Amino acid sequence: MSAVSSSATKAPATSTKVVGFALILAAVVLAACVPFMPNYYVRVLDSILIYVLLGMGLNIVIGYAGLLDLGFVAFYAIGAYTYALLASPMFDLHLPFLVIVLIACVLGAIAGILLGIPVLRLRGDYLAIVTLGFGEIIRVLINNADRVTNGPKGIAAIDRINLFGLTISTPKDIFWLLLVTCILVGIVVWRLQNSILGKAWMAIREDQDAARGIGINTTNAKLAAFSISAVIGSIAGVIFAAFQRFVSPESFTFHESVLIVLIIVIGGVGNILGVIAGAFILILLPELLRDYAEYRMLLLGLLMAVLIIVRPHGLVPRSFTPASLFSWLRFR
Amino acid sequence: MTGLILQQAVNALTIGAIYALIALGYTMVYGVLRLINFAHGEMFMLGAYAALIFVIFLFPHGAGLFGALFIFIGAFIAIGLIGVAIERAAYKPLRHSSRLAPMLSSLGISLALQAAVQLVAGPQPIGFATLFPAIHLQFAGANITTVQIGIILCALLLMFALNRFVSSTRLGINVRAVSENMRTAQLLGIDIDKAISLIFFIGPGLGAIAGILYASYYGVMTPTMGVIVGLKAFTAAILGGIGSIPGAMIGGFVLGFLEVFGTAMLPILTDGYLGTEYRDIFAFAALILVLLFKPSGLLGERVSEETMVYKRDF
Numbered sequence: 001m002s003a004v005s006s007s008a009t010k011a012p013a014t015s016t017k018v019v020g021f022a023l024i025l026a027a028v029v030l031a032a033c034v035p036f037m038p039n040y041y042v043r044v045l046d047s048i049l050i051y052v053l054l055g056m057g058l059n060i061v062i063g064y065a066g067l068l069d070l071g072f073v074a075f076y077a078i079g080a081y082t083y084a085l086l087a088s089p090m091f092d093l094h095l096p097f098l099v100i101v102l103i104a105c106v107l108g109a110i111a112g113i114l115l116g117i118p119v120l121r122l123r124g125d126y127l128a129i130v131t132l133g134f135g136e137i138i139r140v141l142i143n144n145a146d147r148v149t150n151g152p153k154g155i156a157a158i159d160r161i162n163l164f165g166l167t168i169s170t171p172k173d174i175f176w177l178l179l180v181t182c183i184l185v186g187i188v189v190w191r192l193q194n195s196i197l198g199k200a201w202m203a204i205r206e207d208q209d210a211a212r213g214i215g216i217n218t219t220n221a222k223l224a225a226f227s228i229s230a231v232i233g234s235i236a237g238v239i240f241a242a243f244q245r246f247v248s249p250e251s252f253t254f255h256e257s258v259l260i261v262l263i264i265v266i267g268g269v270g271n272i273l274g275v276i277a278g279a280f281i282l283i284l285l286p287e288l289l290r291d292y293a294e295y296r297m298l299l300l301g302l303l304m305a306v307l308i309i310v311r312p313h314g315l316v317p318r319s320f321t322p323a324s325l326f327s328w329l330r331f332r
Numbered sequence: 333m334t335g336l337i338l339q340q341a342v343n344a345l346t347i348g349a350i351y352a353l354i355a356l357g358y359t360m361v362y363g364v365l366r367l368i369n370f371a372h373g374e375m376f377m378l379g380a381y382a383a384l385i386f387v388i389f390l391f392p393h394g395a396g397l398f399g400a401l402f403i404f405i406g407a408f409i410a411i412g413l414i415g416v417a418i419e420r421a422a423y424k425p426l427r428h429s430s431r432l433a434p435m436l437s438s439l440g441i442s443l444a445l446q447a448a449v450q451l452v453a454g455p456q457p458i459g460f461a462t463l464f465p466a467i468h469l470q471f472a473g474a475n476i477t478t479v480q481i482g483i484i485l486c487a488l489l490l491m492f493a494l495n496r497f498v499s500s501t502r503l504g505i506n507v508r509a510v511s512e513n514m515r516t517a518q519l520l521g522i523d524i525d526k527a528i529s530l531i532f533f534i535g536p537g538l539g540a541i542a543g544i545l546y547a548s549y550y551g552v553m554t555p556t557m558g559v560i561v562g563l564k565a566f567t568a569a570i571l572g573g574i575g576s577i578p579g580a581m582i583g584g585f586v587l588g589f590l591e592v593f594g595t596a597m598l599p600i601l602t603d604g605y606l607g608t609e610y611r612d613i614f615a616f617a618a619l620i621l622v623l624l625f626k627p628s629g630l631l632g633e634r635v636s637e638e639t640m641v642y643k644r645d646f
Contacts, residue, residue: 118624129368129567133617133619137613258436269432298444298447300444301440301444304437312430
């Protein structure tokens, strides 16, 4: 039927360890190179990792539960503004980083459930449009609530992260923080995917009515998907705010949501490896195209259309696992 | 007070007519391909820029009535052809893949078109002189311009023409058959590619006219103007019941009224605390409420379990 649902029955359970190993290996190699890299490259890596984090979060809703969410940027914005408001001269509150992360997670989960409750009855395109509207509403609110968010001018001079007495300020420090966060979130997402809840999400994706018929509480499973992905999104937002040390509504437009969806779709829906591949491609490409700065968006847009036409199933299909790569290589 | 209400009603009709024209393009494409065509907002924007090109190169000293007519028809055809070309290049290869794929490819096209216009015309807003003679009329305390009347008449005329076309011409009946059931229509000997091309000619053409009307009304255009207006027009299409042509028209006007009166009432109701800057929220709030309580829209097809299953497959 659809690309998304073609291979859901193949549960990649045996390859868990292989994936974990491959990811850790790649992370170790990357991490070993980082101290010798110039700052510009580390900054690019940082933003790639932020998008990996966002992609993993949104993938829960789109890739596992099969609900198209076009307003994911709202949760990203909630996390970023939580950090910006609680750790800047704006209200002169300078709360510790971990406390803010906790608050952001709670706020993100609440927002996820708030969005989840009204859209539970909707599916497909309608869901996509409502989530899109939700993202826009959050952005308009941030843009206009001058007294709280400083409006379009944004919030500057955000505190550096202070973690157990260590100040995290350079791009390299942020890289380590992001790497650790990505690994932790990756492990959680991977475990979730193979848990009972993950199986429930996949059942809902394949056939919601049948899923309900076999006794899955679709309401709770969907709300869990929305709130877990919202929590991951707001964690990414917190780190983003700390990394930029400046937030404004400019960073949370509809295009940002689209970019995150694209990362998933181009990389491969429902596959953590796909998210990583997608984030590398979609963040590196504009950087590589920097010499053609004026043509950047034009090329990116065209490339996006071409990539989807050429590979509508994404670069790394859902059924792809390292084990299948090995067997494919042996077959050659 | 009556003057104020009349004034706002005419404002609402004007902007509602523009939304309705764009919503028609969304609804026709959705009715046939079940595709949210994100590039449709850019057709609206391109229409305004096409008109500007005509004005600069053909009528530098003012267009006059026939000049204006020429500009409208020229823009309709030019943008219609662009719409057909986009369908051939970006949506047709994806017709048999997942529903998500053409939607994302339309997003790519939308980004590329915005960037292309920015490269050619620059990102700054460009002034657009109205094609209608702008005369202010005082009527029962309301200040109505001939531009507004022209926009409303023009939009109503086009909607009437489209309705006639779809309901009583051979081609229109083919289009309706394809939107009802593509496979059956094909079995009955209807050339679906031709019908889809026709939809992608008329929809963008109407969007282009809406773009010219919008630019005449506000006197300014930007390469990104298609994004928000496009989203609102899509909201209008859903409000009226997506897939339904009369629904799109009604949805456009309803959204225009909601937005204009909502924005006018908000500062009064909240004692000036919340102002007109929240205008864009109305469309989306209305959208969420409609989808919650009447997901098929005002005139939409009733959503049976069968169509729900059909609509589900992402």
